[in-house]
Structures are given as structure tokens and as C-alpha cells.
Amino acid sequence: MPEPVAIHARRAPILAPSASSAVRVLPAADRFVLQMKAPRGAVLPSAAGGFDLSGPLNSVRGRPERFAARLGPGEWLLVCPEGEGTATEPAIASDLAGRFFSLVAVGHRNAAFLLSGPHAADILNAGIALDLSDTAFPPGSATRTLLGKTEVVLVRVGEAFRLECWRSFAPYVHAFLQDAAREFA
Amino acid sequence: MLLVPCPYCGPRPEVEFRCGGEAHIARPADPDALDDAAWAEYLFARTSPKGVHAERWLHAHGCGRWFNALRNTVSDAFITTYEMGEPRPDITGGR
Ligand SMILES: [Zn+2]
Numbered sequence: 001m002p003e004p005v006a007i008h009a010r011r012a013p014i015l016a017p018s019a020s021s022a023v024r025v026l027p028a029a030d031r032f033v034l035q036m037k038a039p040r041g042a043v044l045p046s047a048a049g050g051f052d053l054s055g056p057l058n059s060v061r062g063r064p065e066r067f068a069a070r071l072g073p074g075e076w077l078l079v080c081p082e083g084e085g086t087a088t089e090p091a092i093a094s095d096l097a098g099r100f101f102s103l104v105a106v107g108h109r110n111a112a113f114l115l116s117g118p119h120a121a122d123i124l125n126a127g128i129a130l131d132l133s134d135t136a137f138p139p140g141s142a143t144r145t146l147l148g149k150t151e152v153v154l155v156r157v158g159e160a161f162r163l164e165c166w167r168s169f170a171p172y173v174h175a176f177l178q179d180a181a182r183e184f185a
Numbered sequence: 186m187l188l189v190p191c192p193y194c195g196p197r198p199e200v201e202f203r204c205g206g207e208a209h210i211a212r213p214a215d216p217d218a219l220d221d222a223a224w225a226e227y228l229f230a231r232t233s234p235k236g237v238h239a240e241r242w243l244h245a246h247g248c249g250r251w252f253n254a255l256r257n258t259v260s261d262a263f264i265t266t267y268e269m270g271e272p273r274p275d276i277t278g279g280r
């Protein structure tokens with residue numbers, strides 16, 4: 001009988017560290033997309049797997065390294081440090097037992113950047129058409145939108161902006177942001 | 186940039202949206218009962234008015250929801266938006 005072979009998916013770093021201090025490449029993370037039907041008046045769960053799901057549409061709840069961003073009426077992007085997802089996934093599923101939901105692990109799909117400093121919003125606005133001022137997009141906000149040609153998820157946990165994009169778009173997004181950041185260096 | 190008022194997210198840039206064509210076109214309950222002309226009418230005939238038009242829109246790069254909108258095709262102004270399944274608001278004027 002052949003020996004069982006343990007296969008571990010390894011994640012190579014997506015990009016080299018940024019030259020700019022305003023745009024940082026974030027370490028790998030575990031991520032899930034949670035979706036549920038959310039017709040008007042539906043009672044949705046307020047938490048699952050330690051994530052706070054109670055925030056309204058286009059808001060985020062949690063800490064910078066572990067948060068739930070509500071991107072649609074019945075859609076959340078859940079992010080936690082790499083490795084924690086192994087225990088988190090069954091915890092979410094058991095908390096939602098009895099409901100119809102879809103939970104997809106997308107940790108390997110995304111890359112993430114952190115934009116901080118006084119010009120973080122200015123750099124993002126080089127490619128994002130939304131008003132990112134503190135009144136329109138205060139800490140606690142989250143949304144899907146477009147940066148240049150790329151779909152991104154913008155999350156504001158605390159003052160800084162966390163930007164998530166698909167892994168294959170990461171070189172484009174990184175170059176775009178670094179180029180925009182040069183204006184404010 | 187044109188702002189489209191998503192009923193879920195509020196006003197958002199038009200690049201986040203896709204237009205899904207005319208709204209309130211119901212699929213015939215029994216397609217087999219239709220002749221070719223009637224089926225073609227369902228598939229292809231659209232009102233294409235000069236003025237207020239009811240359309241389906243998708244907030245593709247936002248909340249991911251479909252909704253309906255009344256848009257004036259002359260001025261490109263969005264008059265109102267409403268949820269899928271709701272009847273067309275009784276508005277004929279608009280800017
Ligand atoms: Zn929306």
C-alpha cells in the first residue's frame with residue numbers, strides 16, 4: 001500500500017515589499033466569502049465564527065487583522081490571520097447550522113495592501129471614484145469598487161485603508177498605487 | 186462622472202454599474218403556446234422611448250444587487266430607483 005502523502009499548499013509572497021512607506025504589501029491571510037439570501041425583512045445572524053456580522057451594508061466590524069466586511073445585503077468578506085482559517089471555517093459553519101448559506105475559502109485568491117499616512121485617500125483617489133473623505137468614508141466603512149481597471153474591496157478598519165484585490169491583479173494594483181504615491185513622497 | 190443612485194448603497198459612480206436593458210418584461214408563462222412572431226416580440230421588441238425609461242441596473246462592482254431605475258433617455262438623468270419586483274413608479278415627467 002502506498003504511503004499517504006501529505007500535501008500542503010504553500011503560498012509564495014505575491015510581491016516584493018514596497019519602496020513607498022505609504023503603500024505596504026500585507027502578509028498572506030485566510031479569507032472567506034459568506035453569502036446568504038437577504039430578502040427585505042429577513043432576520044440575519046449577528047455573528048458567526050467569532051465574526052460580528054451585525055454591521056449594515058458597506059461597513060466593517062472587527063480588528064485590522066480579523067474583520068467582517070459587509071459587501072452586499074447578504075454578503076460578507078471575512079478575513080483572519082493566515083492559519084486561523086482552519087479552525088474558523090468549521091466554527092462559522094456550526095454557528096450557521098440550520099440556515100442556507102454558502103461559505104467559500106478565498107484566502108489564496110486575494111492580495112492585500114495597507115495605505116496609511118496623511119495622503120492615503122489621495123493616493124487611492126488616483127484610481128477610485130468614490131469620496132474617501134472622513135465624512136463620506138469614515139473608519140468602519142467597507143465597500144467593493146473599482147481602482148483603475150480592477151475590482152477591489154476597500155476596508156477601513158481604523159484610520160488606514162486596507163485594499164484587497166485578486167491575486168493576479170496585484171502587480172497592476174501595486175504599480176498603480178506606487179505611481180500615485182510618488183506625487184506625495 | 187454620472188452618479189447612479191443604488192437603492193442599497195446610495196449614489197455611486199456609474200463605472201460600478203451595468204445596464205440590463207428594459208425592465209418589466211415578463212417571460213411568457215407558456216413559451217410553447219407562442220408562435221415565432223410572438224416569441225420574437227418577447228425576445229427583441231423594446232419600447233426604446235425618448236423620455237422616461239424603466240431599466241434594470243446591476244451594481245456589479247458594489248453590492249452586487251440588481252434593481253430597477255427610471256431614467257430620462259434625453260437628459261440621462263436618473264429620476265428614481267426601486268427594488269426588483271416592485272411596480273414601476275407612476276412618474277411620467279422627469280428632467
Ligand atoms: Zn449597491
